[in-house]
Amino acid sequence: xxxxxxxxxxxxxxxxxxxxxxxxxxxxxxxxxxxxxxxxxxxxxxxxxxxxxxxxxxxxxxxxxxxxxxxxxxxxxxxxxxxxxxxxxxxxxxxxxxxxxxxxxxxxxxxxxxxxxxxxxxxxxxxxxxxxxxxxxxxxxxxxxxxxxxxxxxxxxxxxxxxxxxxxxxxxxxxxxxxxxxxxxxxxxxxxxxxxxxxxxxxxxxxxxxxxxxxxxxxxxxxxxxxxxxxxxxxxxxxxxxxxxxxxxxxxxxxxxxxxxxxxxxxxxxxxxxxxxxxxxxxxxxxxxxxxxxxxxxxxxxxxxxxxxxxxxxxxxxxxxxxxxxxxxxxxxxxxxxxxxxxxxxxxxxxxxxxxxxxxxxxxxxxxxxxxxxxxxxxxxxxxxxxxxxxxxxxxxxxxxxxxxxxxxxxxxxxxxxxxxxxxxxxxxxxx
Numbered sequence: 001x002x003x004x005x006x007x008x009x010x011x012x013x014x015x016x017x018x019x020x021x022x023x024x025x026x027x028x029x030x031x032x033x034x035x036x037x038x039x040x041x042x043x044x045x046x047x048x049x050x051x052x053x054x055x056x057x058x059x060x061x062x063x064x065x066x067x068x069x070x071x072x073x074x075x076x077x078x079x080x081x082x083x084x085x086x087x088x089x090x091x092x093x094x095x096x097x098x099x100x101x102x103x104x105x106x107x108x109x110x111x112x113x114x115x116x117x118x119x120x121x122x123x124x125x126x127x128x129x130x131x132x133x134x135x136x137x138x139x140x141x142x143x144x145x146x147x148x149x150x151x152x153x154x155x156x157x158x159x160x161x162x163x164x165x166x167x168x169x170x171x172x173x174x175x176x177x178x179x180x181x182x183x184x185x186x187x188x189x190x191x192x193x194x195x196x197x198x199x200x201x202x203x204x205x206x207x208x209x210x211x212x213x214x215x216x217x218x219x220x221x222x223x224x225x226x227x228x229x230x231x232x233x234x235x236x237x238x239x240x241x242x243x244x245x246x247x248x249x250x251x252x253x254x255x256x257x258x259x260x261x262x263x264x265x266x267x268x269x270x271x272x273x274x275x276x277x278x279x280x281x282x283x284x285x286x287x288x289x290x291x292x293x294x295x296x297x298x299x300x301x302x303x304x305x306x307x308x309x310x311x312x313x314x315x316x317x318x319x320x321x322x323x324x325x326x327x328x329x330x331x332x333x334x335x336x337x338x339x340x341x342x343x344x345x346x347x348x349x350x351x352x353x354x355x356x357x358x359x360x361x362x363x364x365x366x367x368x369x370x371x372x373x374x375x376x377x378x379x380x381x382x383x384x385x386x387x388x389x390x391x392x393x394x395x396x397x398x399x400x401x402x403x404x405x406x407x408x409x410x411x412x413x414x415x416x417x418x419x420x421x422x423x424x425x426x427x428x429x430x431x432x
Contacts, residue, residue, distance in 0.1 A: 036297025085128025214240030334425025378405020
């Protein structure tokens with residue numbers, strides 16, 4: 001998902017900006033408090049697993065269009081999710097951890113650790129026995145789901161952004177910001193390397209073995225199973241950040257960071273259609289087993305269902321009418337200063353949690369003490385109690401300087417008058 005070589009905090013900044021400027025249309029699955037970074041569909045098409053910048057994963061029922069389970073373990077954005085062959089689930093995140101889950105259980109069955117930077121892609125082997133991960137620590141790892149043993153594949157010199165197994169499961173395909181597509185033999189032999197013309201963000205393998213990858217230049221590139229180029233399509237003008245292939249292999253869906261979602265005819269190498277007003281920029285895409293329906297995960301935290309054959313919205317006719325959480329404070333200067341924060345924080349504990357903790361009852365609360373939210377370890381040892389003075393200091397110096405180790409995007413408010421307006425507003429809006 002990396003279109004520039006940046007750290008996790010940069011992702012939160014981009015996510016916050018996209019969420020603020022989104023204007024959603026139809027949405028059937030609503031529950032995440034931040035951009036939906038990943039979507040996986042169960043083999044029977046009955047369930048969806050999603051991962052978000054809000055640090056949670058959610059298992060949904062497509063029949064009831066309701067959340068069946070919220071999976072909370074990761075301390076940072078959940079960047080990748082997958083259903084395993086045995087019905088369990090896998091989630092991986094910016095905290096560099098992989099969690100394996102059984103439906104209905106509140107804690108992971110096991111956790112795989114070893115990566116030293118965010119994990120941004122997952123793949124399940126065709127036999128269901130192994131899990132592959134791509135990380136910004138420049139490595140690819142293959143994990144045994146039986147005993148947890150790991151195989152480390154090194155060779156990329158920049159962030160690895162995507163990974164996929166070949167059809168026979170004997171090799172692994174990875175792509176990275178170094179413009180390389182690598183095909184790794186998993187038993188013995190050296191990897192074959194294809195150097196492409198753009199940093200690469202995503203990769204998938206079609207049912208006939210063709211490799212499809214999307215780049216920062218908005219191009220979708222096709223390669224043979226041996227890594228030889230076989231065509232390309234200009235899917236958009238902005239970096240491709242999500243990619244999905246229909247189960248029958250006829251269509252490829254791509255999402256660009258600029259907001260457009262294109263459906264490509266894989267054989268004709270042309271754009272067949274684009275989604276009709278996707279509303280919120282999409283961070284993830286996935287086809288349903290019927291090949292005719294597509295899911296997109298939006299920057300506004302919502303999952304939408306589409307007719308992949310027409311590009312029209314599908315399912316519920318209810319329109320998502322976004323409520324301005326600051327509407328009650330019209331004309332309040334402090335509320336306008338706070339508006340940059342609403343993508344990550346709520347003012348009431350009754351609202352759905354977003355990427356950051358709720359600010360309800362903020363003043364008088366010790367830093368990193370709110371129950372139910374996973375704070376950075378660095379914050380837990382700090383002796384800060386939130387008051388108008390400490391909040392003002394936070395934005396005078398900037399979060400990175402005042403609270404080193406925070407996941408909060410670094411932002412400062414230079415005007416003492418604006419800081420005073422903000423702290424006064426928080427006192428009124430967050431008091432219980």
